[in-house]
Amino acid sequence: MVSAKIKFTVFGLVQGVGFRYFVARNAMAMGLRGYVRNEYDGTVSGVAIGDPTSIERLKSLLRTGHSRSRVDNVIFEEFAGEDNFVTFEIR
Numbered sequence: 001m002v003s004a005k006i007k008f009t010v011f012g013l014v015q016g017v018g019f020r021y022f023v024a025r026n027a028m029a030m031g032l033r034g035y036v037r038n039e040y041d042g043t044v045s046g047v048a049i050g051d052p053t054s055i056e057r058l059k060s061l062l063r064t065g066h067s068r069s070r071v072d073n074v075i076f077e078e079f080a081g082e083d084n085f086v087t088f089e090i091r
Contacts, residue, residue: 004055005079006048010062012072014044020090022066023058030054033085047079048088 015038023036036046065071
């Protein structure tokens with residue numbers, strides 16, 4: 001099975017508005033593995049691994065956010081780390 005692996009960093013109003021839960025809920029529903037976490041600089045970052053189609057759907061959701069968030073920018077990078085994730089978690 002082909003897997004896509006990405007790292008992401010989301011800029012904007014994404015802390016304190018339920019953004020991590022929004023990401024985790026959607027990622028789990030798509031069968032993705034990885035994590036999402038708040039960073040000290042006010043961004044939200046994470047790793048997502050799974051089916052390339054699901055990764056593209058997650059990228060779209062990250063760019064849009066949800067009703068209480070405001071996404072100003074998202075940076076995507078290829079994730080070169082090991083795939084030792086069992087599920088998608090909030091850190």
